[in-house]
Amino acid sequence: MRALLPGLALTFALTYANPLPAEDIAEAIEHPMVQRYPGSEIRWQTIENYRPYRVATGPVTGYRTIGDWADTEGRVTRTFYRYQGTERDFAEIYLNYLKAFEDEGFEILGKGLSDDRKGVEIGTRQWLEVYLAENPFTKQGEAGTMAAGTSSSGGAGAFVATKDRAAGRVWVVVNVEQHAEDYVGTLIDIVEVEAAQTGLVSVDAEAIGRDLTEKGRVVLDGIEFGFDSADLLPSSDAALQAVVTHMMAHPEQNFYVVGHTDAKGSFDYNARLSTDRAGAVVEALVTRFGVARERLQSHGVGPLVPVFSNVSEAGRDRNRRVELVERP
Incomplete structure (x- = not known):
C-alpha cells in the first residue's frame, strides 16, 4: 500500500523530515490554495487573469478524443513542480494530493493511476496528450516534459476536482508523472471562476x-x-x-x-x-x-x-x- 504523508493539506503547512531545499524559478508564486509536496521545486508557471479552459472529466473515447468535458473560463494558474530524489515515487505524491483535496471537500470528478501509462483512462499517456492539446502551454519550459519521459520513466496519475466557494467555483486538475527514476513531475492547473455579479444572472x-x-x-x-x-x-x-x-x-x-x-x-x-x-x-x-x-x-x-x-x-x-x- 502506498504511503500517505501525515499533515498533507491544501491550506496548511506540509511536514516532512528533512525536505530538500526548494530552488524555484524566478518570480514563482505558490498558489494560496495548494501548498507543494515537501521537497518539490517550482520549475515552470503561468498565471493568466482570464482565459477559456477545458476540463476533461472522462476517458479517451476515440482517436485523440475525450467524450466528457466541462468548458469553463477564469483566472488560470498552471504550476509545474519537480521532485528530485528516490525517497518518494509518483503514486505516493499523487495519493497525498488526492487525499488533501478530498479532505478539503472537493468533489472528485474523475481520477486514474497507471503504472505503465497505457490505456484510455484518466491519467494515461493518451488522456494527457488530448488534455494538453485542448489546453496548450502558452510558454515554453520544463512542464513540456509531462508527456515525454525518459528511458527510466514510470507511471502516472491524474485527477480532476471542483468545489463551489463563496468567491466562485474553482476547478483543479492534477497530473503526476514518474519522469525518471529520481524525478517526479507534478502539473497543477487551477481555474478560478468569479461569482456572477448580483443582478446579472437569473434562473431559467x-x-x-x-x-x-x-x-x-x-x-x-x-x-x-x-x-x-x-x-x-x-x-x-x-x-x-x-x-x-x-x-x-x-x-x-x-x-x-x-x-x-x-x-x-x-x-x-x-x-x-x-x-x-x-x-x-x-x-x-x-x-x-x-x-x-x-x-x-x-x-x-x-x-x-x-x-x-x-x-x-x-x-x-x-x-x-x-x-x-x-x-x-
Missing part, C-alpha cells in the same frame, strides 16, 4: 427543473429585494417568470418558498426578514402571475441554513437567497 425554467430533479430544491438567482426590506425589485421579474413557466409545465408539483438571510444583525430580525421575503415572492407569483395560492407555502429560516461562511461579504451575499423546495 430549465435550470429550475434540473436542480429540482437532482437536489429537490433550487436557488432562485435573480430574485432581488430593496436593502433590508422585503420589497421585490423589478429586476426579479425574469426569475419569477421562470418559476411560473416551470410550474405551468408541471401542474402536479407544489412548493415551499424559503427565505434565507446572512447572520448580520439579530436572529429575530433575520428570521422576520426571511419570512417576509418568502411571503413577498409567493404574493407576487399569486397576484401578478396567476399561480394558484394553494400550490405555494412561504417560510423563513433566517441565518439557520448558510451555504458559505458569514465571515466574508462574498459568503454573506451567497447566503442571502430565496429557494424553491419541492413539497410532497
Whole structure:
C-alpha cells in the first residue's frame, strides 16, 4: 500500500523530515490554495487573469478524443513542480494530493493511476496528450516534459476536482508523472471562476427543473429585494417568470418558498426578514402571475441554513437567497 504523508493539506503547512531545499524559478508564486509536496521545486508557471479552459472529466473515447468535458473560463494558474530524489515515487505524491483535496471537500470528478501509462483512462499517456492539446502551454519550459519521459520513466496519475466557494467555483486538475527514476513531475492547473455579479444572472425554467430533479430544491438567482426590506425589485421579474413557466409545465408539483438571510444583525430580525421575503415572492407569483395560492407555502429560516461562511461579504451575499423546495 502506498504511503500517505501525515499533515498533507491544501491550506496548511506540509511536514516532512528533512525536505530538500526548494530552488524555484524566478518570480514563482505558490498558489494560496495548494501548498507543494515537501521537497518539490517550482520549475515552470503561468498565471493568466482570464482565459477559456477545458476540463476533461472522462476517458479517451476515440482517436485523440475525450467524450466528457466541462468548458469553463477564469483566472488560470498552471504550476509545474519537480521532485528530485528516490525517497518518494509518483503514486505516493499523487495519493497525498488526492487525499488533501478530498479532505478539503472537493468533489472528485474523475481520477486514474497507471503504472505503465497505457490505456484510455484518466491519467494515461493518451488522456494527457488530448488534455494538453485542448489546453496548450502558452510558454515554453520544463512542464513540456509531462508527456515525454525518459528511458527510466514510470507511471502516472491524474485527477480532476471542483468545489463551489463563496468567491466562485474553482476547478483543479492534477497530473503526476514518474519522469525518471529520481524525478517526479507534478502539473497543477487551477481555474478560478468569479461569482456572477448580483443582478446579472437569473434562473431559467430549465435550470429550475434540473436542480429540482437532482437536489429537490433550487436557488432562485435573480430574485432581488430593496436593502433590508422585503420589497421585490423589478429586476426579479425574469426569475419569477421562470418559476411560473416551470410550474405551468408541471401542474402536479407544489412548493415551499424559503427565505434565507446572512447572520448580520439579530436572529429575530433575520428570521422576520426571511419570512417576509418568502411571503413577498409567493404574493407576487399569486397576484401578478396567476399561480394558484394553494400550490405555494412561504417560510423563513433566517441565518439557520448558510451555504458559505458569514465571515466574508462574498459568503454573506451567497447566503442571502430565496429557494424553491419541492413539497410532497
